[in-house]
Amino acid sequence: MRRLLFVVFVFFGGLSTACSGQQTPVQTKPIAVILDTDMDSDVDDVGALAMLHTYEKVGKVRILGVVVTSDEQYSATCTDAINTYFERGDLPIGISQKDSLKSFSKYTLAVSQEFPHKLTSSKIAENSTSLYRRLLAKEPDGSVVIITIGHLTSLSNLLNSQPDAISPLSGQALVAKKVLRWSCMGGQFPSGKEANFYRPDPASTVNCLAKWTLPVTFAGWEVGNQLVTGGADFKARCKSSSPVYRSYELYNNFKGRASWDQVAVLEAVEGVSSYFSVVKDGHCAVSADGSNTWTFPANPLHGYLAIKFTPEAIRNRIEELMLGN
Ligand SMILES: [Ca+2]
Structure with a gap:
């Protein structure tokens, strides 16, 4: 469940001007992607993971692995089952924690039980820091796109990591060398308090933003919240044998749900394209409690998304990619 504790809209007297002139670069080879997800509540x-698999099938993406940042007991096995359904059961999965796991998801246990996969338990999955480092170390410099659609504990741990047998570089240096950019579902813009930033680990958000030295685009809560997908139309078009179908069925029986995470994937792969504009006139400042504000001075590396095209067109595009037919 996502809760928005409070919403404080701060208007900077016309300073939050959307820049609409950005062009999506011509893509010549698949984008190497690491997805960092809290696949639980x-x-x-x-939907976001399904989109990535669809992109991979058409050659737009090469998924390197999935980081599961969650304390949900069946989050990693559910992720493995979805990957397996999309014929990528070979994808490595890293987890943020093995202890104090809980079972609170409406769908991860059922998907884990009903769909085949190899990972038998979260407890035997690789540590997320190790996986991040291993995947980054073997990729070409400046090539990897990190997409975070959960809280930032694993990314923070990566940035804090020290040289080891995998790489002589610190986590921060390894990221600076190997990563191209970060697409982050998090925050509310221009100001607010959003779950990925404040719950359960706001210090990780502060740390990530302090140590991040590359381009980052924020898909704020207010964007995906306008884009409800996975409803009755989706049910009618999705294969009932799909774990995506089953997850949306179990979650709320196809009443639909906001597309917070799918927006980050859409932007990460297709760029700003015709769907969004990017506000670039400030930077994202995060407080210790995880609340955030878009403020001066401008940091050219920071931007946040605003809807430019019609929400209906974006919804349709997201659902097409979620279907993976
Ligand atoms: Ca999420």
Whole structure:
């Protein structure tokens, strides 16, 4: 469940001007992607992962692995089952924690039980820091796109990591060398308090933003919240044998859900394209409690998304990609 504790809209006297002139670069080879997900309480993570698999099938993406940042007991096995359904059961999965796991998701246990996969338990999955480092170390410099659609504990741990047998570089240096950019579902813009930033680990958000030295685009809560997907139309078009279908069925029986996480994937792969504009006139400042504000001075590396095209067109595009037919 996503809760918005409070919403404080701060208007900077015309300073938050959307820049609409950005062009999506011509893509010549698949984008190497690491997805960092909290696939547990909400279901949009399922839609986002399905989108990535669809992109991979058409050659737009090469998924390197999935980081599961969650304390949900069946989050990693559910992720493995979805990957397996999309014929990528070979994808490595890293987890943020093995202890104090809980079972609170409406769909991860059922998907884990009903769909084949190899990972038998979260407890035997690789540590997320190790996986991040291993995947980054073997990729070409400046090539990897990180997409976070959950809280930032694993990314923060990566940035804090020290040289090891995998790489002589610190986590921060390894990221600076190997990563191209970060697409982050998090925050509310221009100001607010959003779950990925404040719950359960706001210090990780502060740390990530302090140590991030590359381009980052924020898909704020207010964008995906306008884009409800996974409803009755989706049910009619999705294969009932799909774990995506099953997850949305179990979550709320196809009443639909906001597409917070799918927006980050859409932007990460297709760029700003015709769907969004990017506000670039400030930077995202995060407080210790995880609340955030878009403020001066401008940091050219920071931007946040605003809807430019019609929400209906974006919804349709997201659902097409979620279907993966
Ligand atoms: Ca999520």
